[in-house]
Every structure is written in structure tokens, then in C-alpha cells.
Amino acid sequence: MQVILLIGCLMAGLTVANAQIWKKVKDRVKQTVENKITQKSQDVTTNAMNKAEGAIQGKDGQPAPTTVTGGDDKAVVVGGGNAAKSISDYKSYDFVPGDKIIFEPDISKEADAELPARFKLLKGNAEIQSYEGEKILHLDEGGSTSITPLMSTESYLPEQFTVEFDMSFENKEDYMRYANYFDVVFMKATQNFFESPVYRLRITSGSAVEWATGGHIRLAENLAKALSTDNKWHHIAFYVNKNIGKVYIDAFRVAASNTLNLGAEKMAINIDGRYGIKIKNFRLAAGGSDKYNKVITDGKFITHGILFDVAKSTIKPESTGTLNEVVKMMRAHTELKFEIDGHTDSDGQDQANLVLSQQRAAAVKDQLVSMGISQDRLTTKGFGETKPIDSNDTQEGKANNRRVEFIKM
Structure with missing residues (x-):
């Protein structure tokens, strides 16, 4: 009787195990099919975008940059390939900085662990650090930190201006999984920095950006992954001319709008998340004549x-x-x-x-x-x-x- 009972238990166990195995097999097959469908969809989208770009090449033969705008909650893929690091990677780049520099802090001679001399700390903690042989500005982890250029006046942004800096998200597991947001906000001179901005850039969860009132714009997988996990420097750039605003990450124009609200006169950088970020090569310039x-x-x-x-x-x-x-x-x-x-x-x-x-x-x-x-x-x-x-x-x-x-x- 005990033998029969033992055999019965073994058979029941095998039945459960087989059921689990078959479930895993079916799940694996389902996932494979879904992946193929997703990949096919991405291939079709990529081919369509490539054809469109080829159709709108400039007269000089240069390929037109990928320009994408999104309405409310539109998920639009921008930026393909790996993070660009050479001139050939930037062949379609059309960002041109302003022709008069109005703010470019040199932090190379500042002491480690000190507050940055040329930025005003609005909240949280920011300090100068040495990193890979150069001085960088570190915005601390574990909460919310905000900084703004320290200027002689509260109104320093002209109607036409550019902003550039290099940024690195700190890779301690997966930064953007735990980060709530990274913001660059543009305000009126009379506004408190914690009021609603005139417009802003927000990078959310490492996979999407929000620019002005354009809704969510989803970044291509490789660019999103590079931003959140590679612990390397990425170039961020803004071009603003009255109601027109463009945003670039590395070689890609990731957002554009021709309906910016007017009146931005100052700016700030905010982070709110579990880990910090590093910033260097900050530059603010005015103008941009033909x-x-x-x-x-x-x-x-x-x-x-x-x-x-x-x-x-x-x-x-x-x-x-x-x-x-x-x-x-x-x-x-x-x-x-x-x-x-x-x-x-x-x-x-x-x-x-x-x-x-x-x-x-x-x-x-x-x-x-x-x-x-x-x-x-x-x-x-x-x-x-x-x-x-x-x-x-x-x-x-x-x-x-x-x-x-x-x-x-």
C-alpha cells in the first residue's frame, strides 16, 4: 500500500512538473512571437522614417535630421543606433550655438567638496568633484536638488538663445528605474523657481522626454538605455528663438515645438531621484545670426x-x-x-x-x-x-x- 501511495505521489509530482514545463514552453513561444512582431513593427517604422528622410534631403545633399514632435501622450520614437561619439555619428546634426557667450563657468580651479561658485543652489546639495582627471559639478542623490546660473540680474535670457551641457546619470544599478525626473525649466524673472515654468524639458524614466506642451516623446531603445545605464557623458542642447524651441540629446534632435510660451527670462536644472547626476561644460549663449x-x-x-x-x-x-x-x-x-x-x-x-x-x-x-x-x-x-x-x-x-x-x- 505504501509503495502504491509513493508511486501515486511521484506521478502527481511529475504531472505538476510537466504542466509547469509546458506552461514555460508556451510562455516562451508566446514571448518569441511577440518579440518578432515588435521587431517587425520597428523595422517597418525605421524603413518608413529612412525613406522619409531620404525624400526630404537638402539641396546640398546632406541628409535631413530626424525631427519629431509629439502631441499629448504621443509615443514617438526618436534617435536610433548607439550613442553618437564621433563626427561621422553627428552627420545630420543641425544644432548651432549662439554667437555671443553670456554664461560659461570655468570650474577647473574650484576645490572639491565646495559649492559651485557660479551656480546658485536652490535646494538639495551640489558640489564640485574631481572625476576622471577633470572637475565636474555633482548634483547629489537621495532627494531633490535644484541649481540655477548665478547672474547679476534675474532676467538674462534673450529672445534667441542656446543652452548646452554634458550630463551623466550615475549608474548604480539602473539609474532611471529609480529617478522620478530630470528637468530643465525656463521661468519668468519674477517667478519663484518652484512655480509652474514658462516651459520645460523633462526626461522621465530614461525612455521619454516632455518638451513644452508636446506630451511624451519616446526615445529609441538604444538611446534610452545609454542615457540610463552606460554611465557616460551625453551632450544636451537647446535652441530657442521666441516661440520656436528644439532639444537635442547627443546627435539626435529629440523634440521640437513652434508653440513655446513667450517670456522665459531665467532657467534652472532640477533632479528628483534616488541617484545623482554629473554635469560639465555648461554654456549659455545669445543670438544666432545668419x-x-x-x-x-x-x-x-x-x-x-x-x-x-x-x-x-x-x-x-x-x-x-x-x-x-x-x-x-x-x-x-x-x-x-x-x-x-x-x-x-x-x-x-x-x-x-x-x-x-x-x-x-x-x-x-x-x-x-x-x-x-x-x-x-x-x-x-x-x-x-x-x-x-x-x-x-x-x-x-x-x-x-x-x-x-x-x-x-
Whole structure:
């Protein structure tokens, strides 16, 4: 009897086990089918977007950037591939920074564990830290932190401006799984920073952004994953001209609106989550005039949009928007020839600055030639620190003096 009972128990156990196994098999098959359907849908969407982009290429042959706007709660995929880190990755980038820098704090000489000298702490905790051989601004984890540029006036944003900075979410498991939000808010001068903003960018859960009143815009999986888990630097950029506003993350334009509310005069950065973030290379610039009109009226144009690694002639990928603009102008006006002039600020030795400015001008020429401009239309010179256009006594003045000029020949 005991033997029969034992056999019965074993058979029952096997039946349950088999049932569980078959359930897992069925679940696995179901998941596989769903994945294939999802992948097929993504492939169709990607192909359609690629065809659309090909259909709207500019006259100069440059591929048009992916521009996506979303209505309320629209889930629109933007940004494909891996996080862009080279000029070739940025080939469709169209962001061009403003032509006069009004805020660019140099934190390289600030002491670790101190509050940032050029930012006002509104709440929480932010401090200067050394990270991978450079100074960065760290916004602390475990709560809510807000900072704003420390300016002499509460009203410092013009009608047309650009904002840029590099940001890294801290990868301690999966940052965005626990983060409530990351905001860049734009306010009226008379507003308290904790009132409803004129408009804002919000990155939510690492997979979507909200810009102005455009609703949710879903980021492509690779870009969303890179933002939340790779613990690397990502370039954030804003272009605003009255009611028009565009947002870029790395090489991708992730949101755009032509219905911004008017009246933004100051800004702040807010985080609220379990882990912190790192920020560096913050820059706020005004204006952004048409470069060809500058050439016609002034015989030259000045750009701060071609950026280089510190003390090197290596061009940063986010310079591609400005380079694309120059290429487009020279293709449209084939009579144009330019002398490319490199300029530095007064930091460092005079001779070293002269050599560096020459090397940077040559690097710009080489890059434009690689983009299809004939080399006989370009020459180069370097002037080091000898021709400042602003005072070298302030950080913003030095930033304005670090520039590339295109002189019509």
C-alpha cells in the first residue's frame, strides 16, 4: 500500500512538473512571437522614417535630421543606433550655438567638496568633484536638488538663445528605474523657481522626454538605455528663438515645438531621484545670426560652435552642426573662399597658444575638405591670444575669445 501511495505521489509530482514545463514552453513561444512582431513593427517604422528622410534631403545633399514632435501622450520614437561619439555619428546634426557667450563657468580651479561658485543652489546639495582627471559639478542623490546660473540680474535670457551641457546619470544599478525626473525649466524673472515654468524639458524614466506642451516623446531603445545605464557623458542642447524651441540629446534632435510660451527670462536644472547626476561644460549663449548675411555685410563671420578638446586641436563631435552650416553655405555659393583663423584666450604661454590656434585652424580646414569642400577654397592662419574681441578678465570673455573666424577672400 505504501509503495502504491509513493508511486501515486511521484506521478502527481511529475504531472505538476510537466504542466509547469509546458506552461514555460508556451510562455516562451508566446514571448518569441511577440518579440518578432515588435521587431517587425520597428523595422517597418525605421524603413518608413529612412525613406522619409531620404525624400526630404537638402539641396546640398546632406541628409535631413530626424525631427519629431509629439502631441499629448504621443509615443514617438526618436534617435536610433548607439550613442553618437564621433563626427561621422553627428552627420545630420543641425544644432548651432549662439554667437555671443553670456554664461560659461570655468570650474577647473574650484576645490572639491565646495559649492559651485557660479551656480546658485536652490535646494538639495551640489558640489564640485574631481572625476576622471577633470572637475565636474555633482548634483547629489537621495532627494531633490535644484541649481540655477548665478547672474547679476534675474532676467538674462534673450529672445534667441542656446543652452548646452554634458550630463551623466550615475549608474548604480539602473539609474532611471529609480529617478522620478530630470528637468530643465525656463521661468519668468519674477517667478519663484518652484512655480509652474514658462516651459520645460523633462526626461522621465530614461525612455521619454516632455518638451513644452508636446506630451511624451519616446526615445529609441538604444538611446534610452545609454542615457540610463552606460554611465557616460551625453551632450544636451537647446535652441530657442521666441516661440520656436528644439532639444537635442547627443546627435539626435529629440523634440521640437513652434508653440513655446513667450517670456522665459531665467532657467534652472532640477533632479528628483534616488541617484545623482554629473554635469560639465555648461554654456549659455545669445543670438544666432545668419552666417551668409554676416559674410555679405561684414566680410566674415565668427563662430563659437566649433569646439575642441582642451589644449588640443581635436574637433568635438557636437561641432558638426556648425560645420554642416558652413558646408551648406559654401555649396550654395560656390564663389566663396575663406581664410580660417584660429584664436585662443590668454591662458597659457603665448607661443603655445599661437601653435595651438594654427593647429586648430588647420583641423577645421581638413574637416571641411573631408566633407566635400575643395581645399583650394580654404587657407588657414593662427593668431593665438593676440586678437581678443572681449576681455580676458572674465570667464565669459575668455570663452568669447576662444573662437574660429571665417574671413572672406
